[in-house]
Amino acid sequence: MAFHRLSTCAVALGEKGVALNEDTHSEILLHVNGVKHCLSVDNRTTLLDALRERVGHTGTKKGCDHGQCGACTVLCDGRRVVSCLMLAVAAEGAEVTTVEGLGGDGELLPIQQEFVRLDGFQCGYCTSGQICSAVGMLAEYAEGWPSAVTAPGSEPVLDAVEVRERMSGNLCRCGAYPSIVRAVLETAARGEVTG
Amino acid sequence: MSGAAPAVGVARPRVEGPAKVTGRARYAADVPMADLAFGIVVVSTVTRGRIRDIDVAAVQDMPGVLGVIDHRNAPRLNPDAGHFFGPDGGLQLLQDDVIPHAGRPVALVVAETLEQARAAAEALPVTYEVLPHDTDFSADHPAGRAAMALFDGPVDVGDVDRELAASAVVVRERYFTPEEHCSAMEPHSATAWWEGERLQAVDSNQGPFFIATVVATLFSLPLEQVRIRTEHVGGGFGSKGLCGPQLVLAVMGAMHFARPVRVTLSRNQVFLTTAMRPAIEQMVRIGADDDGRLRAIHHEAAFELSPLAEYIEGCTELTKTLYATPALRTRLTAVPLDILPPYSMRGPGAAPGSFALECAMDEVAERLGIDPLELRLRNEPTVGPASGLPFSTRNLVACLREGARRFGWASRDHRPRMRREGPLLVGTGLAATSFSVGAFPSTASITAEPDGTFTVVVNATDLGTGARTALTAIAADALAVGAEKVRLRISDSDFGPAWSAGGSRGTTSWAWAITEAAAKLRSSGDQGTVTVDTAQLLNDLPSRERHSYSAVFAEVTVDPATGEVRVRRLLGMFAVGRVVNPLMARSQVIGGMIGGLSMALHEEGVRDPVSGRHINADFAGYHISAHADVPDIEADFVPDYEPGIPMGIKGAGEIGNVGTPAAIANAVWHATGSRQRALPIRPDRVIEEHPLQ
Amino acid sequence: MREFAYQRVTQVREALTLVAENDGSRYLAGGTNLVDLMKCGVEAPTRLVDVRSLPLGGVREGADGGLVIGATTTNSDVAAHPEVRRRFPALSQAVLAGASGQLRNMATVGGNLLQRTRCAYFADPSQACNKRVPGTGCSAVDGAHHNHAVFGWSRHCVATHPSDMAVALAAFDAVVHYETLDGGGEIPLSEFYPPVGDTPQQETVLPSGALITAVSLPKAALSPWSRYRKVRDRASYAFANVSIAADLGVHDGVVRDVRIALGGVASQPWRARSAEAFLRGGPASFGTVPGGG
Incomplete structure (x- = not known):
C-alpha cells in the first residue's frame, strides 16, 4: 500500500504543545512558489489555512471558506482551484502557486x-x-x-x-x-x- | 514648491495598488502575531428564547481547547455603549441568557489552532428554551410606530389630499424590498491583545477612532487605554461602521486568556451577525396635471428593526428634495421584530427610497403618455420643496440631458413591449436621483519635516474607496507641493478624532481637516506641526440643500419564456462636485451601479417561514452579481463644484447604488409591459405563461 | 469538522479494501462537495481515501464505439474533450454551466454523480432533514422551497439533485460503471437514482462501498446538435432553477426520436418521457409545442 506519508519530511511534532495523533495528522511536503515546506498538519487543515497560517502567505484570502466566492483561488500545477475546499494533505505533490509567487521580486507581471x-x-x-x-x-x-x-x-x-x-x-x-x-x-x- | 502641478483632478492609480496585486497588503486577519489563539463564535440556532445550558465540559478537554466564554463568565459590559442612533443592545454580547434573534452569539470557543477551535465550537452543546418569535414584516404590522426623527422626520407641505383630488392622474402603488446584506468580501476579523495596561486591536472596520470610543465605553476603559488599528479593509458598505461582534469577542478573549486572540467571522456569521438593510415596504402616491406638473407626492415607508437598537432607514429623504411639488407628505414607520438590528447598507434609505419614487414617477409618465425624461425636467425645483432652502448646487438636469444624449434616449419609443430580438424583449429605463452631502467634524495634523516632506496624519480609513490616494492628492494641493512630498498616515485610533468612512462623508470630512491644517501650516511658514479640528468650521456652514446628483439609464433584455433579465447597457452621469481622481471616482460610482444592479436582480435574504431564520446566509444562497451579470458600464461626471466644502468636493460613495434599481425596473416594464414593484426581479416574477404572444 | 485519517491510494482494490474495512470511510476525489459538507457538519467521515491517483482518469473510445469517461476525469477535462464536444455537445455545455472554472478543475465525474443536494435545510444540522438524519422530518416541505422539487417528491423530502452533468448524461442514456470487492457492475443512469419515497437518505443504488470507475456514453447520440439550457437566479455560478438537456433526431421534417432531461426539478435528472412520446413521430416545428404560438 502506498501511504502518502513521507518519511523524508521529518518535522518536530507536538508543536504548540499539542499531541499529534498519527491517524489524524500528517507530515507533508508542500511545494509553494518553488519552495518546499515540511509541515505537520492536522488532516482537517485546508490548503488555504496551511498557506495562510503555516506557510505565512496571507495574500491568499478567505472570503467564504466554502467555494462560493473564489477569493482563495491559487494555481495547482498551473490550474486554478479554490484552496478552501482542497485539503492540505491532498495538495501534497502538487506545485502550488499563490499570488506571492506570480511575479518576480520587484517587477509586476x-x-x-x-x-x-x-x-x-x-x-x-x-x-x-x-x-x-x-x-x-x-x-x-x-x-x-x-x-x-x-x-x-x-x-x-x-x-x-x-x-x-x-x-x-x-x-x-x-x-x-x-x-x-x-x-x-x-x-x-x-x-x-x-x- | 509652488511649481508643483495640481494633483486633484488627475487620474492616478491607487498608491497601495502594487501591494494589493501582489498579496502584500495586510488585512486584519493577515497580521502575524506571536502566541496567537483562535476564537470561533457560536451563534444561536433559535430565533427567540433563552439559553438553557451550554455544556462547556463536553468540549473543554478536546485537543487544543483553551476554554469557552459565555454569559456566565464573560466580562460585564456597559449598557450605555452604542452607535449613531443611541445605545445598541446588539453590542451586549454574552451578558445574559436571552436570545433576541437568530444568529445571536452565545459563546466564544478559544483554542490553539483554527481547526481545533472550529471543531470544539461545532461540538459545543447548547440547549435552548424556545419562545414564540415574530419575524414577519409588513407595513401594517400592529407593532409599527413612528420612526425616530433624528433625520428624515415627517414632512407635511401643502394639502396632499386636495392636490391629489385635483390631479389629472394619480399613481398609487406599493413597493417592496427585502432584507439585503452588505456582503463585503472580507469577513469581519479582529485580533486583540494587551500591551501592559493598553488594549490593542487590529480590526476590520470603517473608522478606528469611533470604534475605539465604543470599545472604551463598552469595557469601561479610558479611551487612552484603547488602541484600534485598521490598515487595509476588504470592503464595508456599512457593515463595518459598527463595532462588530468579532471585536467585542476578541477583546473578551484577550482579557480572559491573557494572550492575543483572533476572532474571524465565518461567511455565514457575517450574514447573521453584521448589519443588513431591513426589509422595507413603501407606499407612493403622486398626482400630476395633464402637462406633467406634479401636484402632490405622498411617500410612506415602513421598515423593520430590532428592539435592541434604534435605526432610521431614511427612504423618504430624497423625496423631499428631488422634485418641485406644492404638496408633500412623508412618513417613516419602524416595525420592531425579532431580528438582527439592521443598519446602514450602501445607499441607506436612498437606494430603496429611490426605487419606489422613481418607479412611481415612471408610472406617472406612462399614464400621461409623456417621455419619462421630460417628466423629470418639468419638475425641477428652485428651492428645496420641503426645506425652502436654496440649493448649494443642483446639476440634475445636466446629468439627465447629457446621459440621455449619450444613451440615445431621444429615439426611444415610449410604448412598452415594442422591441423584440428573437425570443427576447428589449427595454430601456431611467431614473434621476440625489444623495445628500456634507461633512462631519474631524481632526488632522501636518508636520513639516526637515527634509522638505510633509507628514499628514488623519484618521481616515480606506475601505477600497481610494482614500489614501485621494487624500494624498488633496494634501499635496493644499500644501502646494507634489504628491511625492506627502506621507499620509491613516487608520489608527491614536491619530485622534475623525469621522468614519461612511455616509458619503469620509472624504469631505477628512479633506476639510487636511486643507485647514495645510492652510495654517503654510501661514506659519511651513514650520513644525499644526493640528486642527473642524467642528467649529462646520457649524459656520450656511444651511443649504447640498446633494450629489445622478441620472441612470439602463437597457435590459427579458426572456419571457424563462423570466431571465439581463442588463445589457448601463450608463450613469454624475454630479459629485469636483472629482479628486477620475480613475478611482469612476470605479467607485460604477461599483455602486453594480451594487444597484445586484439589488435589482439578485439580492434577497430569505427567511425560513417556520423557524424565522435566514436560510440563504452564504454566497451560494445569497446571490450578488457575478462577472457574467455585469455589462461594460459607462459612467462619467458633469462639471460640478460644491462651494461650501473645501476643494469643491462632494461624496461619491453611495450615489452609484441609488437610481440603478429603478432604472432597471423601469426598463423591465418597458420591455415587457409588466411593472415589477418587488425586488429582486427574479425569473419567477417575470416568466410569462404565453411568452410568444 | 471531526478529525479523520487520510490515505492516498494508487490501486482500485486498495481503495475498496480501505473503505470496506471501516464504516466511516469515504472516497475523496475533488472534494468540492464532500469537504464543504464536512465543514458544515453534515458529513463526518473518520477516514478519507483519496482516489485521485487511481488509474481512472481520461476519456477513451469504448469497445462498442461509445465514449468511456473515467471516474476521476475532472469536469474541466470532460467539457474540453474534443470527442465530447463533437458528439455530445450538451454534455460539454452542461458541465460548463455548472459551478466555476476553479471548481470544475477540481471536481470529478464520479464525485459529480454522487454530490448531494444543495437544499439549505440539508446543509444545516440544526434543521430537520430526513435525508441527513432519517426520521427527523423535512423542514423544507413547510419552509422556503421555491427552488425545490416539482416532480417525484414526497412529504419526506423535496430536495433536488444539483448536478448539471447528470442531466445531460440522463438525456444520453449513459451507464455508470463501478467496482466492489465482489466484482464490478453497471447501472443505467436512469436507474442510478432511486425514487424518493420514504427513504430520501438512499440517494443512489450503488452497492455499499462501491467505487464508481467510469461513465459510458452510447456510440451515437440522436444528433450532433444536442443542447443544454440552464435558467438560474444569476447569469453564472449558480445552481439551476430549471435546466434542460435535449437531443432531437429529425428526418424529413419528422421527429424520429427525442430525449429530454430536466434538471433542478427533482431528486434525480428527470426524463420528460411523456413529452418525448408526444413529440416522437410528430412534425418538427414550433407548432408542436402545446401553447406555442
Whole structure:
C-alpha cells in the first residue's frame, strides 16, 4: 500500500504543545512558489489555512471558506482551484502557486500591471483570487477550452463575454468587474500572461 | 514648491495598488502575531428564547481547547455603549441568557489552532428554551410606530389630499424590498491583545477612532487605554461602521486568556451577525396635471428593526428634495421584530427610497403618455420643496440631458413591449436621483519635516474607496507641493478624532481637516506641526440643500419564456462636485451601479417561514452579481463644484447604488409591459405563461 | 469538522479494501462537495481515501464505439474533450454551466454523480432533514422551497439533485460503471437514482462501498446538435432553477426520436418521457409545442 506519508519530511511534532495523533495528522511536503515546506498538519487543515497560517502567505484570502466566492483561488500545477475546499494533505505533490509567487521580486507581471493601471480592484480583498484565476483562465483559453458561452461547434474567441463567464467564479463586492475584464483582455492582447 | 502641478483632478492609480496585486497588503486577519489563539463564535440556532445550558465540559478537554466564554463568565459590559442612533443592545454580547434573534452569539470557543477551535465550537452543546418569535414584516404590522426623527422626520407641505383630488392622474402603488446584506468580501476579523495596561486591536472596520470610543465605553476603559488599528479593509458598505461582534469577542478573549486572540467571522456569521438593510415596504402616491406638473407626492415607508437598537432607514429623504411639488407628505414607520438590528447598507434609505419614487414617477409618465425624461425636467425645483432652502448646487438636469444624449434616449419609443430580438424583449429605463452631502467634524495634523516632506496624519480609513490616494492628492494641493512630498498616515485610533468612512462623508470630512491644517501650516511658514479640528468650521456652514446628483439609464433584455433579465447597457452621469481622481471616482460610482444592479436582480435574504431564520446566509444562497451579470458600464461626471466644502468636493460613495434599481425596473416594464414593484426581479416574477404572444 | 485519517491510494482494490474495512470511510476525489459538507457538519467521515491517483482518469473510445469517461476525469477535462464536444455537445455545455472554472478543475465525474443536494435545510444540522438524519422530518416541505422539487417528491423530502452533468448524461442514456470487492457492475443512469419515497437518505443504488470507475456514453447520440439550457437566479455560478438537456433526431421534417432531461426539478435528472412520446413521430416545428404560438 502506498501511504502518502513521507518519511523524508521529518518535522518536530507536538508543536504548540499539542499531541499529534498519527491517524489524524500528517507530515507533508508542500511545494509553494518553488519552495518546499515540511509541515505537520492536522488532516482537517485546508490548503488555504496551511498557506495562510503555516506557510505565512496571507495574500491568499478567505472570503467564504466554502467555494462560493473564489477569493482563495491559487494555481495547482498551473490550474486554478479554490484552496478552501482542497485539503492540505491532498495538495501534497502538487506545485502550488499563490499570488506571492506570480511575479518576480520587484517587477509586476503584465496582469498585475494592468490591474493597477486600469483600477481592477477597490478594496483589494478579492484581487489575489481574481489575478490567480485570470492567469489560470488564460492558460485554459490557450489550450482551447470552451466556456458556457462558447457556441457549440466553434472555437472560443476571447472577448468580454467570454472573460466574464470564465471569471464568474470570482465574486467582487466593490463592483470592479468591468475594470477586471478590461485588465484581463489587455493582458491577453499583450500576448504575455506571466511575463 | 509652488511649481508643483495640481494633483486633484488627475487620474492616478491607487498608491497601495502594487501591494494589493501582489498579496502584500495586510488585512486584519493577515497580521502575524506571536502566541496567537483562535476564537470561533457560536451563534444561536433559535430565533427567540433563552439559553438553557451550554455544556462547556463536553468540549473543554478536546485537543487544543483553551476554554469557552459565555454569559456566565464573560466580562460585564456597559449598557450605555452604542452607535449613531443611541445605545445598541446588539453590542451586549454574552451578558445574559436571552436570545433576541437568530444568529445571536452565545459563546466564544478559544483554542490553539483554527481547526481545533472550529471543531470544539461545532461540538459545543447548547440547549435552548424556545419562545414564540415574530419575524414577519409588513407595513401594517400592529407593532409599527413612528420612526425616530433624528433625520428624515415627517414632512407635511401643502394639502396632499386636495392636490391629489385635483390631479389629472394619480399613481398609487406599493413597493417592496427585502432584507439585503452588505456582503463585503472580507469577513469581519479582529485580533486583540494587551500591551501592559493598553488594549490593542487590529480590526476590520470603517473608522478606528469611533470604534475605539465604543470599545472604551463598552469595557469601561479610558479611551487612552484603547488602541484600534485598521490598515487595509476588504470592503464595508456599512457593515463595518459598527463595532462588530468579532471585536467585542476578541477583546473578551484577550482579557480572559491573557494572550492575543483572533476572532474571524465565518461567511455565514457575517450574514447573521453584521448589519443588513431591513426589509422595507413603501407606499407612493403622486398626482400630476395633464402637462406633467406634479401636484402632490405622498411617500410612506415602513421598515423593520430590532428592539435592541434604534435605526432610521431614511427612504423618504430624497423625496423631499428631488422634485418641485406644492404638496408633500412623508412618513417613516419602524416595525420592531425579532431580528438582527439592521443598519446602514450602501445607499441607506436612498437606494430603496429611490426605487419606489422613481418607479412611481415612471408610472406617472406612462399614464400621461409623456417621455419619462421630460417628466423629470418639468419638475425641477428652485428651492428645496420641503426645506425652502436654496440649493448649494443642483446639476440634475445636466446629468439627465447629457446621459440621455449619450444613451440615445431621444429615439426611444415610449410604448412598452415594442422591441423584440428573437425570443427576447428589449427595454430601456431611467431614473434621476440625489444623495445628500456634507461633512462631519474631524481632526488632522501636518508636520513639516526637515527634509522638505510633509507628514499628514488623519484618521481616515480606506475601505477600497481610494482614500489614501485621494487624500494624498488633496494634501499635496493644499500644501502646494507634489504628491511625492506627502506621507499620509491613516487608520489608527491614536491619530485622534475623525469621522468614519461612511455616509458619503469620509472624504469631505477628512479633506476639510487636511486643507485647514495645510492652510495654517503654510501661514506659519511651513514650520513644525499644526493640528486642527473642524467642528467649529462646520457649524459656520450656511444651511443649504447640498446633494450629489445622478441620472441612470439602463437597457435590459427579458426572456419571457424563462423570466431571465439581463442588463445589457448601463450608463450613469454624475454630479459629485469636483472629482479628486477620475480613475478611482469612476470605479467607485460604477461599483455602486453594480451594487444597484445586484439589488435589482439578485439580492434577497430569505427567511425560513417556520423557524424565522435566514436560510440563504452564504454566497451560494445569497446571490450578488457575478462577472457574467455585469455589462461594460459607462459612467462619467458633469462639471460640478460644491462651494461650501473645501476643494469643491462632494461624496461619491453611495450615489452609484441609488437610481440603478429603478432604472432597471423601469426598463423591465418597458420591455415587457409588466411593472415589477418587488425586488429582486427574479425569473419567477417575470416568466410569462404565453411568452410568444 | 471531526478529525479523520487520510490515505492516498494508487490501486482500485486498495481503495475498496480501505473503505470496506471501516464504516466511516469515504472516497475523496475533488472534494468540492464532500469537504464543504464536512465543514458544515453534515458529513463526518473518520477516514478519507483519496482516489485521485487511481488509474481512472481520461476519456477513451469504448469497445462498442461509445465514449468511456473515467471516474476521476475532472469536469474541466470532460467539457474540453474534443470527442465530447463533437458528439455530445450538451454534455460539454452542461458541465460548463455548472459551478466555476476553479471548481470544475477540481471536481470529478464520479464525485459529480454522487454530490448531494444543495437544499439549505440539508446543509444545516440544526434543521430537520430526513435525508441527513432519517426520521427527523423535512423542514423544507413547510419552509422556503421555491427552488425545490416539482416532480417525484414526497412529504419526506423535496430536495433536488444539483448536478448539471447528470442531466445531460440522463438525456444520453449513459451507464455508470463501478467496482466492489465482489466484482464490478453497471447501472443505467436512469436507474442510478432511486425514487424518493420514504427513504430520501438512499440517494443512489450503488452497492455499499462501491467505487464508481467510469461513465459510458452510447456510440451515437440522436444528433450532433444536442443542447443544454440552464435558467438560474444569476447569469453564472449558480445552481439551476430549471435546466434542460435535449437531443432531437429529425428526418424529413419528422421527429424520429427525442430525449429530454430536466434538471433542478427533482431528486434525480428527470426524463420528460411523456413529452418525448408526444413529440416522437410528430412534425418538427414550433407548432408542436402545446401553447406555442
